[in-house]
Amino acid sequence: MRHNRSQRGSTRSHHGLKGIALTKCPDCNIAVMRHQACSNCGKYRGKVVINLEKKPKTKTAKTPKKSEKKAEAK
Numbered sequence: 001m002r003h004n005r006s007q008r009g010s011t012r013s014h015h016g017l018k019g020i021a022l023t024k025c026p027d028c029n030i031a032v033m034r035h036q037a038c039s040n041c042g043k044y045r046g047k048v049v050i051n052l053e054k055k056p057k058t059k060t061a062k063t064p065k066k067s068e069k070k071a072e073a074k
């Protein structure tokens with residue numbers, strides 16, 4: 001039998017999405033998504049998981065671009 005709109009709606013009343021679960025990082029008190037490392041300090045469950053310290057840029061030997069190659073050839 002076909003349900004009317006209110007019966008359908010009452011069934012779907014539980015189908016809504018719930019908000020994301022946020023907790024606070026114990027170290028920096030910033031809202032963090034659960035089961036994910038803190039984006040501020042890189043810690044998860046008290047351990048540093050991601051090293052967020054900025055490293056000094058190491059220069060890698062770049063291959064010259066095509067336009068640069070042409071300039072050298074002339």
Ligand SMILES: [Zn+2]
Pocket residue numbers: 025026027028029030038039040041042043
């Ligand atoms: Zn943190």
